[in-house]
Amino acid sequence: MDAPSRRRAPPWLQPETDGAGLLPASASLRGGRLRASRRLAAVLLWTLLCIPVQMVLLSLPGDGKRRFARLYHASLCRLIGLRVQVVGEVCREAPALYLSNHSSWLDILVLGGVLEAPFVAKAEVSTWPLIRTVARLGRTVFVSRSRGRTGEEADVMRQRLGAGDSLILFPEGTSNDGSRVLPFRSSFLGVADAAVAVQPISVVYDRIGGLPARRRDRPHFAWYGDMDIGSHFWRMARCPGGRVTVLLHQPMDPRAFRNRKALTQAVEGIVAEGAAVLRQNRAATPLAPPPR
Numbered sequence: 001m002d003a004p005s006r007r008r009a010p011p012w013l014q015p016e017t018d019g020a021g022l023l024p025a026s027a028s029l030r031g032g033r034l035r036a037s038r039r040l041a042a043v044l045l046w047t048l049l050c051i052p053v054q055m056v057l058l059s060l061p062g063d064g065k066r067r068f069a070r071l072y073h074a075s076l077c078r079l080i081g082l083r084v085q086v087v088g089e090v091c092r093e094a095p096a097l098y099l100s101n102h103s104s105w106l107d108i109l110v111l112g113g114v115l116e117a118p119f120v121a122k123a124e125v126s127t128w129p130l131i132r133t134v135a136r137l138g139r140t141v142f143v144s145r146s147r148g149r150t151g152e153e154a155d156v157m158r159q160r161l162g163a164g165d166s167l168i169l170f171p172e173g174t175s176n177d178g179s180r181v182l183p184f185r186s187s188f189l190g191v192a193d194a195a196v197a198v199q200p201i202s203v204v205y206d207r208i209g210g211l212p213a214r215r216r217d218r219p220h221f222a223w224y225g226d227m228d229i230g231s232h233f234w235r236m237a238r239c240p241g242g243r244v245t246v247l248l249h250q251p252m253d254p255r256a257f258r259n260r261k262a263l264t265q266a267v268e269g270i271v272a273e274g275a276a277v278l279r280q281n282r283a284a285t286p287l288a289p290p291p292r
Contacts, residue, residue: 035081036237042079046072047134054137066116069138073112081241083207084110088248088286091199095161096251097192099267100201101275102170103178104223106236107203110244112138117166120157141167154191161194171264178205178222179215179279181272186264192254200249200267202274202284207243212281245284247274252289266290 050072057065077084091098098115100107108119118139126132126142135142141160143153160167171184192198205221206213213221220239223232236242249270257263270287277284 032238035240036234039080039237040233043076046075046079047130051133051137058137058139063116065139069118070113070116073109074114076109077113080109080237081239082106082110083241083243084113085243085245086114086248087245087284088250090115090248091197091251093197093251094166095164095195096166096197096199097161097189097195097254098166098168098199098201099171099184099189099271100168100203101181101271102172102175103203103205103218104175104221105229105232106205106221106223106244107170107175110203110246111168111201114246114248115166115168117168118160120167120169139165157191158194161191166195171267175224176222177224178218181268181275184264184268184271186261189254189260189264189267192260192263195254197251198254198263198267199251200270200274200287202247202249202271202278203244204247204275204278205242205244206278206281209240209242213242245278247278247284247286249274249286250288256289256292 050068054065054068054072057068074084096117098111098117100111112119118141119135120141120143121135123142123144125135125140141153141157143157157167169188171188172182173185173188174182176182189198205218208217208220220236221242221244223229252263252266254263257266266289269290274284274287
């Protein structure tokens with residue numbers, strides 16, 4: 001008798017393979033739905049509890065609103081199983097402009113849990129349900145890509161810096177797949193002269209399930225293109241856990257550079273070099289500003 005034919009499993013039940021038909025290392029790291037559901041519930045509950053607290057703190061004087069925002073983001077990282085490793089020291093001079101590479105929405109949670117500073121984000125974020133509420137309570141500065149509003153938005157950022165607020169900015173202007181650092185836009189550093197110091201930061205997601213993250217593992221963390229944030233969170237939340245390294249480079253004086261283009265090139269070079277070392281799973285140390 002002929003051997004009975006085997007029915008092919010539907011695509012969503014088939015294991016993902018690489019081009020050679022082999023299971024990728026990351027396939028064994030995919031956790032169950034229970035883990036992801038538990039993490040999602042914890043994130044929503046923590047957020048709903050924190051919203052009224054931050055609303056009260058915003059109406060009070062002092063640094064409570066900054067410190068609580070940092071606690072909120074740091075706790076979110078722990079709730080989703082993301083361990084944050086910090087190398088270097090946070091610039092304590094204020095106001096400072098923190099400039100980082102950008103590969104995912106996770107960067108917000110990571111940097112928000114390390115730095116006591118609001119973000120500069122694209123205006124589109126202000127339309128996302130729930131996230132817009134959290135962003136506004138975090139005193140996020142929203143900017144559009146419209147040339148007609150560039151001056152107005154720069155003035156808002158200058159006012160924040162002038163009031164003593166440090167800011168976190170992603171000069172690439174968009175997220176990417178995490179395998180490289182995109183060119184920095186010098187226009188984003190047009191307000192750097194209003195800051196006391198500029199600190200370059202390299203962020204790399206370098207561990208997944210306790211193992212070094214490889215290129216094929218980066219989509220678990222990187223969020224770019226037309227990826228849906230909901231499905232991306234679910235895929236990432238199913239993993240046993242991950243680690244991200246935040247490399248805080250030595251601060252630099254923005255007035256030590258002849259113009260903003262020179263400053264942009266210097267910051268981009270430092271961030272890219274630090275990220276390259278981290279992607280290679282090598283020990284990294286904060287880089288000093290280039291000699292002038």
